[in-house]
Structure formats: structure tokens, C-alpha cells
Amino acid sequence: MGNKNATDLLTVGSDRSPSRAREDYVKAIYQLGGGAPVRAAAVARYLNVSRVSVSKAKRLLEGDGLLEAEAAPAKPLRLSHKGRALAVAMVRRHRLLETFLHRSLDVPLERVHAEAERIEHVISDDLASRIAAFLGRPSSDPHGHPIPYDDATTSGGPLPTLASVAAGARVVVVSLDDRDDEAVGALASAGVLPGATLRVERSDTAKVRVRCGTRVVSLNRRHAAMVRIAT
Amino acid sequence: MGNKNATDLLTVGSDRSPSRAREDYVKAIYQLGGGAPVRAAAVARYLNVSRVSVSKAKRLLEGDGLLEAEAAPAKPLRLSHKGRALAVAMVRRHRLLETFLHRSLDVPLERVHAEAERIEHVISDDLASRIAAFLGRPSSDPHGHPIPYDDATTSGGPLPTLASVAAGARVVVVSLDDRDDEAVGALASAGVLPGATLRVERSDTAKVRVRCGTRVVSLNRRHAAMVRIAT
DNA sequence: CATTTTTGTTACCCATGGCTAACGCTAACC
DNA sequence: GGTTAGCGTTAGCCATGGGTAACAAAAATG
Numbered sequence: 360m361g362n363k364n365a366t367d368l369l370t371v372g373s374d375r376s377p378s379r380a381r382e383d384y385v386k387a388i389y390q391l392g393g394g395a396p397v398r399a400a401a402v403a404r405y406l407n408v409s410r411v412s413v414s415k416a417k418r419l420l421e422g423d424g425l426l427e428a429e430a431a432p433a434k435p436l437r438l439s440h441k442g443r444a445l446a447v448a449m450v451r452r453h454r455l456l457e458t459f460l461h462r463s464l465d466v467p468l469e470r471v472h473a474e475a476e477r478i479e480h481v482i483s484d485d486l487a488s489r490i491a492a493f494l495g496r497p498s499s500d501p502h503g504h505p506i507p508y509d510d511a512t513t514s515g516g517p518l519p520t521l522a523s524v525a526a527g528a529r530v531v532v533v534s535l536d537d538r539d540d541e542a543v544g545a546l547a548s549a550g551v552l553p554g555a556t557l558r559v560e561r562s563d564t565a566k567v568r569v570r571c572g573t574r575v576v577s578l579n580r581r582h583a584a585m586v587r588i589a590t
Numbered sequence: 591m592g593n594k595n596a597t598d599l600l601t602v603g604s605d606r607s608p609s610r611a612r613e614d615y616v617k618a619i620y621q622l623g624g625g626a627p628v629r630a631a632a633v634a635r636y637l638n639v640s641r642v643s644v645s646k647a648k649r650l651l652e653g654d655g656l657l658e659a660e661a662a663p664a665k666p667l668r669l670s671h672k673g674r675a676l677a678v679a680m681v682r683r684h685r686l687l688e689t690f691l692h693r694s695l696d697v698p699l700e701r702v703h704a705e706a707e708r709i710e711h712v713i714s715d716d717l718a719s720r721i722a723a724f725l726g727r728p729s730s731d732p733h734g735h736p737i738p739y740d741d742a743t744t745s746g747g748p749l750p751t752l753a754s755v756a757a758g759a760r761v762v763v764v765s766l767d768d769r770d771d772e773a774v775g776a777l778a779s780a781g782v783l784p785g786a787t788l789r790v791e792r793s794d795t796a797k798v799r800v801r802c803g804t805r806v807v808s809l810n811r812r813h814a815a816m817v818r819i820a821t
Numbered sequence: 822c823a824t825t826t827t828t829g830t831t832a833c834c835c836a837t838g839g840c841t842a843a844c845g846c847t848a849a850c851c
Numbered sequence: 852g853g854t855t856a857g858c859g860t861t862a863g864c865c866a867t868g869g870g871t872a873a874c875a876a877a878a879a880t881g
Contacts, residue, residue, distance in 0.1 A: 477712035
């Protein structure tokens with residue numbers, strides 16, 4: 360039986376590398392805190408799991424050396440070096456995959472996130488490098504988020520969103536929040552994409568009306584809040 | 591919190607679609623039997639798990655409608671229609687991925703299998719179609735195995751291997767067994783690849799010596815057994 | 822400052838997917 | 852025909868990763 364490199368394919372529990380769930384916890388902590396400690400309840404909300412699950416995951420992640428073990432009862436979650444490196448690697452893989460899926464395989468913008476979300480857990484670092492090379496080491500993904508190539512610290516605080524500016528402003532779209540497929544689809548079909556210049560015509564509690572090139576589009580506030588901008 | 595399409599990412603157990611393990615069982619049954627019923631012990635050996643695990647998996651797979659439930663105590667494992675469709679889809683995804691990884695991303699032949707083995711469980715059918723289109727619907731993967739596009743029944747019985755022919759024969763390499771990375775690497779570097787014409791110079795219990803183009807290479811029997819041939 | 826809300830933890834339950842030990846049965850070997 | 856080998860199942864164990872219910876402590880609110 361030609362089964363030398365058996366690599367028992369069914370071993371879920373006894374896998375050495377961090378599992379899907381663990382990687383998601385690490386990524387969530389990183390994305391919520393950007394390096395700073397994060398409250399467990401925030402992680403729970405972000406991942407749609409109970410606080411209890413986060414509490415249990417905490418112990419496991421500490422055991423893996425991904426979380427700084429700090430027996431303090433105050434206990435915000437803080438990533439270790441190893442944890443931060445893993446988080447950055449996950450972000451890199453995710454954004455490279457999104458770029459690849461969109462640019463090379465024509466996957467619609469509002470669907471690349473979900474697809475990348477699953478694939479990012481199973482590709483090797485070698486494959487990620489090959490994808491980066493294939494794409495010419497792109498500097499940002501199709502939603503406008505930068506792709507980290509070293510383990511550089513994240514940039515400054517978050518940018519303001521389109522929901523936060525007053526009428527009359529002229530702004531440039533920097534990025535869309537890829538976690539909300541529905542908003543991404545609506546924004547993309549309205550032409551609100553990274554790099555676009557917008558003029559805010561009106562902004563009330565329900566809607567934000569912007570001019571985007573020649574078009575005038577009306578966005579609901581939830582969608583507008585998914586758009587990060589610069590002036 | 592921009593979390594509309596939350597799609598709780600951590601749900602492992604309560605996932606609706608067949609898990610990694612389930613897909614591997616179905617694929618193994620299909621590849622061992624090619625549609626015909628398969629003994630549970632054979633599946634256990636193929637996947638490097640205990641007979642007990644197969645026995646338990648059987649119940650779960652029957653519950654999923656992937657296995658024909660046949661309360662008979664004789665009990666060979668037989669895939670249902672749904673199970674066979676899943677198996678074929680898995681094979682298709684696997685071979686498309688191998689082709690893509692090798693052709694587009696230059697992943698070495700002996701590494702495409704392991705990488706595809708993990709990715710095949712997480713890509714959507716839509717993405718598989720896009721990869722197929724991107725590659726121009728290739729008819730076979732880089733090891734020489736055909737890529738099924740409909741749910742066509744598998745071809746006739748298995749071809750003879752290079753280990754089974756006598757000295758003097760002239761044969762054409764059809765495919766390599768991708769499950770043995772080490773053999774694939776050795777064969778590829780010897781030029782024994784699908785489409786190559788070989789002349790068998792000598793064949794004894796330890797080695798098989800073949801001429802491959804201008805080169806004469808000596809293969810050990812285990813490696814030779816991984817090469818499917820036609821005359 | 823008192824009350825209310827939020828938070829993190831414990832104790833317990835459930836399903837998946839591995840495992841070993843042990844049993845009864847079938848089938849093959851001598 | 853008797854022994855032996857192999858097969859499928861049961862019972863019971865373990866880790867992971869979900870979940871409730873309940874509670875004490877911390878934080879926010881009045």
C-alpha cells in the first residue's frame with residue numbers, strides 16, 4: 360500500500376498546528392486590539408460565541424504559547440510574540456487570497472472574504488509566498504486593506520468612516536470592511552471602491568448621499584459606516 | 591459592529607456540510623472501491639485509523655445519507671448516490687487544485703498532493719469551476735489522473751504498474767500515485783512522468799531499470815509500483 | 822453611594838473524532 | 852475439523868469546541 364507519507368489525514372484533535380478555531384481566536388484578538396489587550400467579551404461578540412467559549416479558549420491558547428499568560432484576575436487577552444506573528448501571518452494569507460481570488464479568478468468582491476476565510480487556515484506559508492510572487496507582491500487587497508509582508512506593527516488608529524463626515528466634504532475611499540458581504544456588494548455596485556473620490560451631498564440619520572464620479576448614490580448609514588476614508 | 595453575515599466561524603461540530611473527516615471517509619471508500627462496496631478494514635488501513643473509528647464513522651455517514659444504510663451484518667460500505675456525487679466532487683477539486691498549483695504556482699510535483707489534500711475541503715464548487723475555467727478545463731492532473739467534469743462512472747479496472755512488466759517491454763507512463771510524495775519526487779527527477787515512453791531493461795526483485803529517452807534510470811520496486819502504464 | 826449591568830469563571834451537557842481492550846463471528850490454513 | 856487470523860462491534864476513555872445556568876466581582880449608571 361503506497362502509503363509512506365501517510366500523514367494521517369483524519370487527526371483533528373491531535374493536530375500539532377493551531378486549529379481553525381484557535382487561529383480565529385488569535386486573529387480576532389489581533390484585529391480587535393491591534394496589539395493592545397482585548398476584553399474577552401469583545402472577542403465573544405466578534406466571533407459570535409459565548410463568553411464561556413472564549414474563557415476556555417484562553418486556557419488552551421495560553422498552553423499553546425499564543426497568549427501571554429497573566430494569571431491576573433483582571434485579565435484582558437494579550438497576544439504573545441508567537442501569537443502576534445501568527446495573527447499577522449493569517450492577515451497576510453487572507454489578504455493575499457482575496458487579492459488572488461478577485462484578480463485572477465474573477466470572484467466577485469462581496470464573495471472573496473468568505474472564501475478566503477476558509478482557505479487561509481489550510482495553505483502553507485510556502486504557498487502564500489508563491490501567491491504573493493504570482494501577484495507581484497501587491498500592497499493592498501481589493502477592499503483597500505494593506506498586505507503585511509514583514510511582521511510590521513499595524514499603522515495608527517482606525518480611519519474615520521463615511522458615516523462620520525458632514526455634508527459638503529470631499530473624501531477619498533481608503534477601504535471597505537470586508538466582513539460585511541452585503542455592504543460590500545452594495546458599495547461595489549455603486550462604484551464606491553478604494554481610490555474613488557466622493558463628494559458628500561447630504562448626510563442625515565437614515566441615509567448618506569454622495570456623488571461618485573458622475574453618479575449620485577444614496578447609501579444607508581450602515582453601509583456608509585463600512586467605508587473608511589481620508590480627506 | 592459590522593457583522594451582519596456573521597456565519598459563526600468557529601462552529602466545528604455543528605457544521606451543516608460534511609466535515610473534513612467525513613469527506614475523507616467518502617473519498618477513501620470511493621477510491622478503494624470505485625463504486626463497488628468496500629470492506630471497513632480496508633478503509634481503516636487506507637486512512638491510518640482504527641477499525642473502530644470506521645465503524646463509528648459508518649453510522650454518522652449513514653445519518654448524513656452518504657452511505658447506503660444496509661442493516662445487514664455482512665456490511666461492506668457502499669456509497670449512496672449523494673455519497674458518490676460528493677466523492678466525485680472531491681476528486682475533481684483535488685485534481686483541479688493539483689493542476690493549478692503545479693501549472694500556475696510552480697509548486698513542485700511531489701508537494702501538490704499534500705497541499706491540495708487540505709484545500710479541497712474548503713473551496714466552494716463555484717471556486718472549483720472558476721479554477722477549471724482559468725486552466726481551460728484540463729483533462730488530467732499533473733500525475734496523469736483524469737479530471738471528472740460530470741459525475742461519470744470511473745473507467746475500467748486499474749492499469750498495470752511498472753513493477754509488473756517483464757524486461758524488454760516498451761511502455762507509456764499513464765500516471766503516478768500521488769499519495770506517495772517521496773516516490774513522486776524520485777520519479778519526477780528521473781523523468782518518469784505521464785506521457786513518457788519507457789523501455790524496461792531489467793526487472794528483478796529489488797530494482798527495475800528502465801530507459802527513459804536517452805537516460806537509463808534504476809528504480810526500486812516500491813517506486814515502480816507507483817507508476818501506472820499502458821503499452 | 823447604591824443599584825444595575827457587564828464580565829469572567831465554574832460546573833455541567835453535547836457531538837465529533839480519535840484511541841484501546843475485549844468479544845463474537847467468519848474465513849482461511851494446516 | 853481445529854486452530855488461527857481477520858473483521859466488525861461494543862464499551863469506555865480522551866481532547867476539542869460548542870452550548871446553559873449560575874455566581875461573584877468589577878464597572879457603569881443613576
